[in-house]
Amino acid sequence: MQLLIVISNLMLPLVFVIIIAHGLSKGINVYDAFIEGAVEGMKCAVDIMPTLIGLMMAVGILRSSGALDILSDIISPITERLHYPSELVPLTFMRLVSSSASTGLLLDLFRQYGPDSYIGRLVSVMMSCTETVFYTMSIYFMSVKITKTRYTLAGALIANFAGVLASVLICKLIWG
Amino acid sequence: MLNYLWAGMIFIGILTAAFTGNMELVTNGALDSAKEAVNTVIVMVGVLSMWTGLMKIGEKSRLIEALSERLMPFLGFLFPDVPKKHKAMKHIAANVIANMLGLGWAATPAGLMAMKELQTLNPHKEKASRAMCMFMVFNMSSLQLVSVNIIAYRSQYGSANPSEVIGPGLFATLVSTAAGIAVIKLIEMRDRKCSF
Known part of the structure; x- marks a missing residue:
């Protein structure tokens, strides 16, 4: 399992080296290209700011009211049997619906437990292997006016569920 | 919603x-x-x-394009109904690569184009074709190799090692994608006879 940690630490530096070396070998002005791309990233981050403010505010209200704790308490008997922290349940469902709303919940968990806690690590892994199924499906199918989606939803939910299970398993093995 | x-x-x-x-x-x-x-x-x-700065270099040096070429044999296995030279394949490849690299804003336009092209091959216009089901599930099984956003958030909240979740995340992503492909392939095998 230590191998995965090694991969984690090597991944970004490796991506840096490969991309920059490949760019240089093709005669690209890598610095100028980087700056050009960075401008796009900046716009992208600033664009999500209003959304993030709106959603984090809503999540802040929801959490400080105690509503999420009540929900977690109700579901905890089931989730505990699956070794799944009940604190993650609201996020697990929200993740399927809205990427920005689940980000709000994610940051809330980071603030409450810290990113290096077991919950913080599990939620990081889980967020990176799941998708906003309902949102993506409606956009993609609506764009071509398809109404009968057959087994798409079932398949996507199974894939996401498998991802959640794998996250729990790997986090238990490494940090559990 | x-x-x-x-x-x-x-x-x-x-x-x-x-x-x-x-x-x-x-x-x-x-x-x-x-x-x-x-x-x-x-x-x-x-x-x-x-x-995005780094990815811009990859875009300009055509590294990203070269990667989608490499993807073709695998896409042939996933989408046996789609001719290899068809435009849909190109858009699917672009969508998959963008998703893998975490370029959401590049992935969505390519994905929508792929759906449009797949629709031209679809005999029942209101019903999702086999290739569409596979594309959607594959796409939604999460393909992103490195979750840059998560790493950014972790460092913002004072993580000692923000990138330590990349490896485990990669593992979980592989599992979810493999599960998605397996499920769809199984369903396809089951109703091969009655489908088009």
Whole structure:
């Protein structure tokens, strides 16, 4: 399992080296290209700011009211049997619906437990292997006016569920 | 959808607070969260710009294009109904690569183009074709290799090693994608006879 940690630490530096070396070998002005791309990233981050403010505010209200704790308490008997922290349940469902709303919940968990806690690590892994199924499906199918989606939803939910299970398993093995 | 979700979260929160007597906490919660959102975006600007800057180099040196070429044999296995030279394949490849690299804004346009092209091959226009089901499930099984956003958020909240989740995340992503492909292939095998 230590191998995965090694991969984690090597991944970004490796991506840096490969991309920059490949760019240089093709005669690209890598610095100028980087700056050009960075401008796009900046716009992208600033664009999500209003959304993030709106959603984090809503999540802040929801959490400080105690509503999420009540929900977690109700579901905890089931989730505990699956070794799944009940604190993650609201996020697990929200993740399927809205990427920005689940980000709000994610940051809330980071603030409450810290990113290096077991919950913080599990939620990081889980967020990176799941998708906003309902949102993506409606956009993609609506764009071509398809109404009968057959087994798409079932398949996507199974894939996401498998991802959640794998996250729990790997986090238990490494940090559990 | 987000419209009702957002309003619902606020109403449920305030309603619950009325019963639990947490109204004061709710006021603070709303204000603190709004401030925190801005701080988070400031960290995001740095990490996200770094990533898009790097990807721009990959785009200009045609590295990203070369990667989608490499993907073709695998896509042939996933989409036996789609001719290899068909435009749909090109868009699917672009979508998959963009998703793998975490370029959401590049992935969506390519994905929508892929759906449009797949629709031209679809005999029943209101019903999802086999290739569409596979594309959607594959796409939604999460393909992203490195979750740059998560790393940015982790560092914002003071993680000692923000990138330590990349490896485990990669493992979990592989599992979810493999599960998605397996499920669809199994369903396809089961109703091969009655499908088109």
